Amino acid sequence: MINTQEQNHSTQIIQDLTDKEFSKIARYIESAVGIKMPETKRIMMQSRLMRRLRKLKINSFGEYINYVFDEQNSSELVLMIDALTTNKTEFFREPDHFDYLTNTVLPELAKTKNIIKIWSAGCSSGEEPYSISIVVSEFIKNNPKLSLDFSVTGTDISTNVLDKAHNAVYDIDVVNQLPYQLKKAYFLKCKNENVNLARIKSDLRSHVSFKRLNFMDSDFCMSEIFDIIFCRNVLIYFDKVTQENVISKLMKYLQPNGYLFLGHSETIFSMDLPLRTCVPTVYTKVNKTYD
Ligand SMILES: C[S@@+](CC[C@H](N)C(=O)[O-])C[C@H]1O[C@@H](n2cnc3c(N)ncnc32)[C@H](O)[C@@H]1O
Known part of the structure; x- marks a missing residue:
């Protein structure tokens, strides 16, 4: 009681x-x-x-x-x-994924694309889509000869976390844990000294949009096909059959040769999906058409 x-x-x-x-x-x-x-x-x-x-x-x-x-x-x-819903997340969670993005995925995609479209599916309060955006922005900054743009779409079922993601305001203690150069380039500290908050700068925010989406919907009705999908630390809450169904539906929105990132404790082992493992928990879509 x-x-x-x-x-x-x-x-x-x-x-x-x-x-x-x-x-x-x-x-x-x-x-x-x-x-x-x-x-x-x-x-x-x-x-x-x-x-x-x-x-x-x-x-x-x-x-x-x-x-x-x-x-x-x-x-x-x-x-x-x-x-x-459980919304635990953080900036640059599972950091080796962001290294793989910078060192392998982005250089590969930049050979053929002018715009890279990324979906953070189950994005919680925005730390994941903004981390992705920072990494892509840094990649573009470090490769000035490329003519490359990008967009990141964050989706989640929880309206609470989507509001926070949209506002893009985070505790200064959390932001202070990021490397100084990234903090300086992408965050603005609140001017009021008594308020310990920082906001993502508008230039970075302009690449990111959010919408509510339930993975249980029969069709996700996304208006784009993505080059990269992050769907991390969401599938663990579902049973195996549901996990396979959700990934099958995600596949409709992933370009051939596009990349899927799952969480470190998630796997597609024994699932019938058009995916090949690149490194553990990162997959690429093999050519197969989906109805
Ligand atoms: C633990 S968080 C993971 C956030 C981020 N991807 C990460 O790895 O840090 C899982 C998110 O999945 C969302 N989620 C759970 N069930 C969902 C569903 N059926 N459809 C869409 N989102 C869902 C939750 O609201 C939560 O924000």
Whole structure:
């Protein structure tokens, strides 16, 4: 039992999620978003949804479930999904991917392309798409003879993180961990000395756009075909069949010979996909048409 002696909900004691309530929400999340919700996620689900109950001044999970499902409350469904996704990310996470991008992928693509289109699928709060943009900008700066432009599209299901990504404002402590030269070139510290925030400069932001996309949708309806897709640390939340389905759908939007980057603990082992391994967790699309 959780005592919520806080804010406006001061005297209310909210009962723990019952088995039935837990499985109703778990089943919905698995089918709508693909994220596995085993019993081990129960405490996480309860504590994250508790914040929604407090906000809505709802006194029990039963009442919340009626509010969300019986009343077909689509805006609360979005907020419930927001609350239950895990959005951990950081600038230059899994840094060897960014070295491979600089040393192998970009030089290869620059031989034939004037514009490189990149998709950060499951981009969370923007650190990944902005890291990619910094790397491509540095590559262009270091190869002044090339006439090369680029765009990065970030997608995620969570509206919370997409708002943050769009604003492109980050804690100065996080930004200070980046090499000085990158910090100086791509971030602006807030002028107010008491506010410890920095924003990505507008020139870099102008290459990056964001939109909401659910990997469970039957078609992703993207308007572009990409040269590179990053889909990292997302598939781990899905079961094997869902993982293969999602990558198959991504393949429709990857150019032949384009590159797919997965997270370091993700693999396409034993999946029937038109991909060849370049180095562990980086793949290139082999020529095969997709309907
Ligand atoms: C752990 S973060 C990874 C962020 C980044 N790619 C990285 O590696 O740092 C996983 C992201 O996937 C998103 N996600 C989870 N399920 C999704 C779905 N069905 N459709 C789209 N995005 C989803 C989550 O909202 C979350 O922001």
